[in-house]
Amino acid sequence: MSQPVSIPTTGSDLDDPTLPCSNNGVEEEDPLISGVDGELSSDSNNGDSGYWLSGVKFFGVDLTPDNVAVAMVYFVQGVLELAKLAVSFYLKDDLHLDPAESAVISGFAALPWLIKPLYGFISDSVPLFGYRRRSYLILSGLLGAFSWSFMAILVNSKYGAAMCILLGSLSVAFSDVVVDSMVVERARGESPSMSGSLQSLCWGSSAFGGIVSSYFSGSLVDSYGVRFVFGVTALLPLMTAAVAVLVEEKRVYASLNEPNLPKTGLSFLETSKQHIFNIWTAIRQPNIYLPTLFLFLWQATPQSDSAMFFFVTNKLGFTAEFLGRVKLVTSVASLIGVGLYNGFLKNVALRKIFLIMSIVGSALGMTQVFLITGLNRKFGISDGWFTIGDSLIITVLGQASFMPVLVLAARLCPEGMEATLFATLMSVFNGGNLLGGLIGAALTQLFGITKDRFNNLTTLVIICNLSSLLPLPLLGLLPEETPDPTSKQSSDVEMKPI
Numbered sequence: 001m002s003q004p005v006s007i008p009t010t011g012s013d014l015d016d017p018t019l020p021c022s023n024n025g026v027e028e029e030d031p032l033i034s035g036v037d038g039e040l041s042s043d044s045n046n047g048d049s050g051y052w053l054s055g056v057k058f059f060g061v062d063l064t065p066d067n068v069a070v071a072m073v074y075f076v077q078g079v080l081e082l083a084k085l086a087v088s089f090y091l092k093d094d095l096h097l098d099p100a101e102s103a104v105i106s107g108f109a110a111l112p113w114l115i116k117p118l119y120g121f122i123s124d125s126v127p128l129f130g131y132r133r134r135s136y137l138i139l140s141g142l143l144g145a146f147s148w149s150f151m152a153i154l155v156n157s158k159y160g161a162a163m164c165i166l167l168g169s170l171s172v173a174f175s176d177v178v179v180d181s182m183v184v185e186r187a188r189g190e191s192p193s194m195s196g197s198l199q200s201l202c203w204g205s206s207a208f209g210g211i212v213s214s215y216f217s218g219s220l221v222d223s224y225g226v227r228f229v230f231g232v233t234a235l236l237p238l239m240t241a242a243v244a245v246l247v248e249e250k251r252v253y254a255s256l257n258e259p260n261l262p263k264t265g266l267s268f269l270e271t272s273k274q275h276i277f278n279i280w281t282a283i284r285q286p287n288i289y290l291p292t293l294f295l296f297l298w299q300a301t302p303q304s305d306s307a308m309f310f311f312v313t314n315k316l317g318f319t320a321e322f323l324g325r326v327k328l329v330t331s332v333a334s335l336i337g338v339g340l341y342n343g344f345l346k347n348v349a350l351r352k353i354f355l356i357m358s359i360v361g362s363a364l365g366m367t368q369v370f371l372i373t374g375l376n377r378k379f380g381i382s383d384g385w386f387t388i389g390d391s392l393i394i395t396v397l398g399q400a401s402f403m404p405v406l407v408l409a410a411r412l413c414p415e416g417m418e419a420t421l422f423a424t425l426m427s428v429f430n431g432g433n434l435l436g437g438l439i440g441a442a443l444t445q446l447f448g449i450t451k452d453r454f455n456n457l458t459t460l461v462i463i464c465n466l467s468s469l470l471p472l473p474l475l476g477l478l479p480e481e482t483p484d485p486t487s488k489q490s491s492d493v494e495m496k497p498i
Contacts, residue, residue: 065246066182071205072243073137073179076236077172078209083148085217085327086229087165088309089320090151094226095158098450103306103441108162110434112170117423119177121275130251136178137244144171144237152230175240177423182247207335214331218324279424288412288421290477292428295405297474298354299432301467303440304460307449308368314451316371316383329388330395337399350404351475357401358472364394365465372458405429408478440464 091102128135147167155161183202220229283289312318345353367390370376376386409425443463447456 066248067201069137069243069246070179070182071201073175073240074202074205075209076240077176078206078211079213080144080168080172080233080236081210081327082213082217082220082236083151083168083229083233085320085323086221086226086233087161089221089313090226090230091158091161092310092313092451095161096451097158098445099307099310100441100445100449101158102310103303103437103444105158105162105165106306107434107437107441108166109169110430110437111166112173113430114427114434116173116177116427117275117279119174120181120423123174123178123181127252131249132252133178133182134244134247134249137175137247138241140171140175140178141237141239141241141244143174144168144240145234147171148230148234148237152227152234171237207331211328211331214324214328216324217327218319218321221320221324279421282421283424287479291408291412291479292425294471294474294477295408295425296428296432297471298358298468299429300435300439301470302443302464303436304368304444304457304464305437306441307444307454307457307460310449310451311372311454311457312383312387315454318384318387322384326388326391330391333392333395334399337396338403340396341400341403345400345403346407349480350408350478351480353401353404354475354478355472357397358468361394361397361401362465362468364390364397365468366462368461368465369458372454372461411479 087106088102091097091105097105123132123136128139144167147164151161151164151168155164217229220232283292313323371383371386371390376383381389409422409429412421412425440460443460447460449455449457449460
């Protein structure tokens, strides 16, 4: 799919942590969590009577310490978008990289998201200092603070930047898995309406964080520079570490009489092997691997984001503050896209949605050619207003077209291993996104597009947009049925900003 004129993607969390089956590696009937976490649930329901927010509801959810911790972690994930624009300007202006190099280094942020099920295995099977959730949230927060602090103070090379971007992304990915598991644990046994309310709390917190970061991201870069933004960003993961103490979790004590709590490396490997075997058995089924193949190919088409970022900043002179405003518009537009899908498209056949949205998205993506050639100015539309309007429309349609992906992935999960398989499917999807970015970087290099040469940018944009139509002949790989309007997975599907 074509992308709005914006910053190159530095993260690849395309999955939805709030889906009923998306605890990314924690199966609902997993014996590893049934004993201790069953006690945890009852304690968390009854142990908050003295909490100062007891009785206060938000999105219909009681603001217990656990729920506050969950909401804060999602908020941090959203507000960490603050550094995305700063990273793009740092790679371009401070390290003087070309668009292709910048795209490759930004792609490092996608790597930790390719192995999310592994984090679930680790969190479930290897309690850290006696805790499966709390300790890993603290560790993730400290890792994120460490990586962004290095970006703010020490990093002066593309290799150092790539490593810090990788570690920062790992921090978010691991905390995402942990908090997703907490959401599923707390939703277990609840009514569908309460589960939907908890999902809304998570989505709302992340969306609010994304909008806040969009508002400040550009102006902070212009006023104080990228190093200052990295320094501010380093403080944000510490919020994850701080709220981890609110997580009500029973300490796991080592005991030879508790076979459900493996402590040795051998037990961990055996558990992981069993999970991998179960995943492989499920994926081998044609009704799972064929739609998964389509989703991978649909996402693996080349992207021109990095080249367009260099064009609008170096050629058109867009400032960081203006791009921050564009990012704010696209953040709000993503919410409109979710509403468009839930209001009008969730009962439309999946094949029809993919067909229509791909064709319309490819056609609208061609409008970037207007910006490159200056044709928009001949119609009296300035580059700035054209970019805002174009990004708004493309983001709404892009978000609406991505929602069926989440619905389809949820529907493919067989009973008994929903969480692990969903995380695996999203990892495959993230892999397609990474491949699309690398192909786009290769085409950018092949066409000789640099930080000050954009002669072949029009050709690159046309190729990237037309290539999004290539998977359409394979629409037959998708199931024919229409999403069930009464299905929890279709009615409650929501997602975090990309």
